[in-house]
Amino acid sequence: MKSNILLNSKTISLALLMTVAVVISCKKSNNDVPPAGQNSTTELTKAEKDAIASAGFSPTNAFKTQGGYIVEGDIFLTLNDLQTQKAFVSSLSAKGPKTEQYKTVYKVTLDTIKIKVNAGPAQAVFTKATTEAVKRYNDLGLKVGFKLLDSGSVVKEDILIEGQKFDDPRILGQSAGFPSADGKPATPIKLSNTVYDQNYKDNNLLATVVAHEIGHAIGFRHTDYADRRYSCGYQSFLDYFRAANEGDGGAGIGAIHIPGTPEGGEPGSWMLACSDGTNRPFTASDIVAIKYLYPAK
Known part of the structure; x- marks a missing residue:
């Protein structure tokens, strides 16, 4: 799971972008774009920068030129181009990305899944959050049980939870597959032992991350597998043009839609790709998905 601060940008040809911009008619008011001739200097006003950003282009180092603006180094846009592209970007955004519940090809066949925590200085913090995550699963009354082992137990665990310093500070947790x-x-x-150190206080939020990574370990893909933009947001206008589908994962992992779960959106799911910084206990559809893979007693 990641924080939703940033996403990797995608690529798209400038020719496609400008072709789309030209064929869409302008139907919106120009009130939020300064009229031609206003402010003849090359320095942009805040309104002009906002207009460029709303059209999906970077206002950084943009400047005014005769008849319009130069953005992103070599793109000339008139005032009408900005409004046309803004309308197009807004229409794409309004459609909204898709989200639904997915599972992998295989699932766990054990009667009890034994979990152990080994987190060094953050042992108490990790253990408390894992206790809550385990409780969330066990409270569903599933045929498969989850058991948290004592850190000193000699019993071999099925899932080990440990601390990790990730190179990417946005990464909160990571399953082995x-x-x-x-x-x-x-x-x-x-789990990130820099974000979740021995002084970390929000137990429910960390429990959500633990439950999420357990979800992967037992066979769940991201709820927004088909389009990570649902929870991770957009880094740039390029993300409007191509969904961030995660693919099948390779090696026959699969991404199979779980019957009975929504295809039109599921806010708050524990298996969304990115964290919004809130506690996410199981939603009604999450419970349907979990009980589909692991039926109740």
């Missing part, structure tokens, strides 16, 4: 063909969960789960 998905269940294998032998019916065992993926292990280990690594």
Whole structure:
């Protein structure tokens, strides 16, 4: 799971972008774009910068020229171009990305999934959050049980949870993958021990991250697998043009839609790709998805 601060940008040809901009008629008011001739200097006003950004272009280093603006180094746009592109970007945004529940090909076949925490200085913080995450699953009354082992237990765990310093500070947690063909969960789960250090206080939020990574380990893909923009947002206008589909994961992992779960949106799901910084206990559709893979007793 990641924080939703940033996403990687995508690529798109300038020719396609400008072709689309030209064929769409302008139907919106020009009130938020300064009229031609106003402010003849090359320095842009805040309103002009906002207009460029709303059209999906970067206002950084943009400047005024005769008849319009030069943006992103070499793109000439008139006032009408800005309004046309703004209308197009807004229409794409209004459609909204899709989200639904997905599972992998394999699931865990154990009767009890044993979990152990090894987090060094953050042991108490990780253990408390894992206790809550385990409770969330066990409270569903599933045939499969989740058991948190004592840190000193000699019993071999099925999933190890440990601390990790990630190179990318946006990464909050990371599972080792998905269940294998032998019916065992993926292990280990690594959680950021820089974000979640020994002084971390929001237990429910960390429990959501733990439950999310356990979800991967036992066979769940991201709820917004088909389009990560649902939870991760947009880094630039390029993200409006191509959905961030995560693919099938390779090696026959699969991404299979779970019957009975929504295809039109599921805000608050525990398996959304990016965290919005809030606690996310299981939604009604999450519970449908979990009980589809792991039925109740």
